Amino acid sequence: MTTHPAQLINGEWAAGLGSEFKSVNPANNEVIWSANSATAEQVDAAVKAARQAFYAWGDLDLAERLTIVQRFAQELKENSEELAVAIAKETGKPLWETRTEVGAMVGKIAISEKAYHERTGTVENPMPVGRAVIRHKAHGVVAVFGPYNFPGHLPNGHIVPALLAGNTVIFKPSELTPYVAELTLKLWQKAGLPAGVINLVQGEVETGKALASHKGIDGLFFTGSSRTGHLLHEQYAGQPGKILALEMGGNNPLIVKDASDTKAVVHDIIQSAFISSGQRCTCARKLFLPVGAQGDEILEHLIRATKAIKVGNFDDSEQPFMGSMISERAAAGMVAAQQQLQELGGESLLELTHTANTGFVTPGIIECTNVTNFPDEEHFGPLLKVFRYSDFDAAIEKANDTSFGLSAGLLGDNEADYEHFLRRIRAGIVNWNRPITGASSAAPFGGIGASGNHRASAYYAADYCAYPVASVELEKVTLPGTLSPGLNID
Ligand SMILES: NC(=O)C1=CN([C@@H]2O[C@H](COP(=O)(O)OP(=O)(O)OC[C@H]3O[C@@H](n4cnc5c(N)ncnc54)[C@H](O)[C@@H]3O)[C@@H](O)[C@H]2O)C=CC1
């Protein structure tokens, strides 16, 4: 058992009392962090601490809560390089990218403040008698579950608006990125967040289950896989009064039609499919190219440019486009996915290859036009499936043939095509002539179908962090000038 104090409960760091788990750098298998997971009793203590801290935190003026949240932004800025290196070491992502992740965490503060006012602020209107007021109140104690692919930015996208609204939080990060979570929570402490307002419970699935099933939480904000999101939804059944926000995966299509600039098309495909080694929920998984010379030219150029993608260590002086995947296991999973598609009739145009005992893979492209029984699964890595089409509507129909609905895009010069695409395609993020990754924090972010439950995050996260209270108010109890018929109260 390690003595590493990895759990933050009521402002105190404590060692977990559950089983040991480790975090490794997936590029070289170096162990960078190890500790014991939180037991159900420790999760219970964290929930109780959050409950105890709730009234005092919620009673603060927004300005007072904001001061602390802004100090956290300052801490992020001052410690940005340390955090960017930690994210890179733990996830394998290159430094150029993890620096932008820390930048997005800082940017989240001002955006969340704006969203708080615009989505959930207070509105007062005069009435013939008195006034009508709409206010928003925090739910209470909320659990935040984070994924590994953006271990700083995505949990932060739930935590900041939750705290601004006046909730207290129990954060359960991915077991693959505990080091980033620990560093981030230390910055919250340095920013002066009172004890118990945010608590950290680290551990594997058992810790997650203990938190998700705890009856003391008032809400659960989850970003992660569709499989886990569905399990949580089942577990949550029978509690209609509790808020559940699910941000899950995608099986995202990108269609190319009549785009004249081949280089730009290839750039936007690569940026959509292979950024973060394909480990973004918004990544393009299915590429639809027209049958004929234009589609052939794009495909040939795409294969050439994808072959030339530099894959390397997070700190290489000449920065790679793609780093290691999150784990050796995830990398092996991509090889297995490719093999499954090949067995179903897919033809590899560029084979995804795996460097044994590491998380490194090269990007792959596989033609799947003739695959029957195409699996509707999110393969969370750099493997792009190509479909050739002759009819635009048929391509859109095939693009929609998925239980997911997160992001989708059209690359093409004709605005009427885009308008048609926008009307027909089913997704929460629909782009035109831009990559389908890199969604803005200043817009709502979420998907339909198996991708989410209509609780969009990013700019709309404010919505699920508070509930509206409608009031009609008058300073003094006053008898109306005219009474309802049939009333005599003399
Ligand atoms: N829509 C969105 O905003 C985003 C979605 N994702 C999705 O996240 C996935 C990658 O992240 P992962 O970390 O693999 O997700 P995951 O679903 O494996 O884990 C997410 C969190 O849930 C916890 N967990 C896992 N099983 C649990 C259970 N049975 N009960 C309670 N907690 C449990 C994990 O410990 C972790 O903290 C991809 O599918 C990706 O598409 C990632 C980023 C953004």
Ligand SMILES: O=C(O)CCC(=O)N[C@@H](CCC(=O)O)C(=O)O
């Ligand atoms: O949550 C936000 O503030 C905006 C959404 C966002 O950052 N999306 C990113 C990453 C999400 C992912 O795929 O894991 C993106 O669209 O690239």
